[in-house]
Amino acid sequence: MKKALTLTALVSTLLLGAAHAQKTFTVVRPTQWGAQNMNPFAPGDQRLGATASTIYESLFFVNLLDGKVTEVLGTKYAWSNNNRTLTITTRPGVKWTDGTPFTAKDAAFTFNYIKQYPALDTTALWKNGLASAKATNDTTLVLTFNKTNTPIFSDLANVLIVPEHIWSKITSPLTEPNAKPVGTGPFVFDQYSQQAVRVVKNPNYWMKDKPYIDAVVWVSTNSNDAAQLKLMKGEADFGYIGLSDPVGGFQKKGPNNAFYWPVDNGNYLYFNTAKAPFNDAAFRRGLSQAVNTSDVALKAYAGVAKGSHSSGIIPAQLKSWLPAGVSSMKFDPVAADKALTAAGYKKDGSGMRLGKDGKALPTFKILVGAGWTDFITMATTIGENLKKVGINTSVDQQQWSSYAGGLQSGTYDMGISWGWGNGPTPYQLYYKSFDPDFSAPVGKTAPSNLSRYTNPVITKALETYRSSSDMAVQKKAIADIAKVVMQDMPFLPLTDRSEFADFNTSKFTGFPSAENPYNYGNPDDSTGARLMYLNVKPK
Structure with a gap:
């Protein structure tokens, strides 16, 4: 059996591979992981960082600051029938990382799978009006409702879509570790230990010009203070950490220390x-x-x-x-x-x-x-x-x-x-x-x-x-x-x-900010963090 790499060995592999040519973005996380779990339906504290932000994608991203909608696997949506029908056009030309084409049928399956296993319905979609989910063709998803509830859109938009050809065979979704995830996201799973996780660029990603980086690595620490120290030393580029004094104790301590804490x-x-x-x-x-x-x-x-x-x-x-x-x-x-x-x-x-x-x-x-x-x-x-x-x-x-x-x-x-x-x-x-x-x-x-x-x-x-x-x-x-x-x-x-997004900007540019609030300072494994991993560029 192949042993998990130690933190030192894994990080060395990540940073020294390809003769320093690789553009690796490092995320520090003040936590320890357990099992190799990349189940998109698992609670955020039980799955590995990277699951919701780099491997799986939602239909849309809704910015909680201003309600702005960013297209992801969905390209447009419209309410009709007195706001009891929501028609979503899904993105053509997308492939799952195993080469299978993504279609609206995968999206319909995902919503119906959540209905089949109610414990997955953490935002109560099916209790709050959703009555049916059907794909009328490969790029059209039709959601119907038994009562009007237009604000439900933000919850629908945020659901991580899974491939029907894989998850239709999984009958215990709550306990499924999903150790070899297949998604549509900008990165694919590469390596894991209990101290570090790495994903690498998806060569067939539907955005031809993105991501600008080759890999994202999550490195765990045992405390916020330890995570902050890694940021300040330039050993990490991003961390979601509630600093006690982000200005005096972080920003003013170095020219590359920055934070984005939108309300x-x-x-x-x-x-x-x-x-x-x-x-x-x-x-x-x-x-x-x-x-x-x-x-x-x-x-x-x-x-x-x-x-x-x-x-x-x-x-x-x-x-x-x-x-x-x-x-x-x-x-x-x-x-x-x-x-x-x-x-x-x-x-x-x-x-x-x-x-x-x-x-x-x-x-x-x-x-x-x-x-x-x-x-x-x-x-x-x-x-x-x-x-x-x-x-x-x-x-x-x-x-x-x-x-x-x-x-x-x-x-x-x-x-x-x-x-x-x-x-x-x-x-x-x-x-x-x-x-x-x-x-x-x-x-x-x-x-x-x-x-x-x-x-x-x-x-x-x-x-x-x-x-x-x-x-x-x-x-x-x-x-x-x-x-x-x-x-x-x-x-x-x-x-x-x-929110508590903290950065070291010595190696990368393109972070979200008050001037460019493309996300809302999201935690490292979230649909909003995906936008950051797509937008940061090496200096």
């Missing part, structure tokens, strides 16, 4: 609207106005992240989706103090806030993940702000299971977390955060409506949005939702939340 989500202070006094919108508004989100962001992220807009909409989408003149809630502790009193929450002689029943309010807990320094800092800062308006808080650190469990079961007071739903438009955030389908009674698990807040105006606007493919109709729906959210404040948007 595609936010961190929120969730209010549990299923319990008093958080069931009172006036109370939530008063608390929200008393929190200095700019200061929260500064202390938690050293100025890299900014305070969020109170609509929850990320910066890249604000201009497109909010009407002009809609401003964010302003930090104003004096106004907050008066508003809380006017709402019936008076102060006692010592300046502490009372409930509407005249009894002292308890010390409210702010739930965070144990050891999560950014969230702990946020909670501490929020507590300092709220104390100035007579409200006491404490930081409640919990391990992941009880942290997530508390948020989802509705047993918390306030809690800090990211948006449990983000996408190319604000719809995904509002849908996952406030649709009744994602809520549940206290004690039961709410999939993503952590505040347990619903509102008939929002529910109707969400339905209007997904029933239409007209941008004007969708924009009005989002504006209607944002107005209610900013009035009722079921959560307080705290800070922007970013």
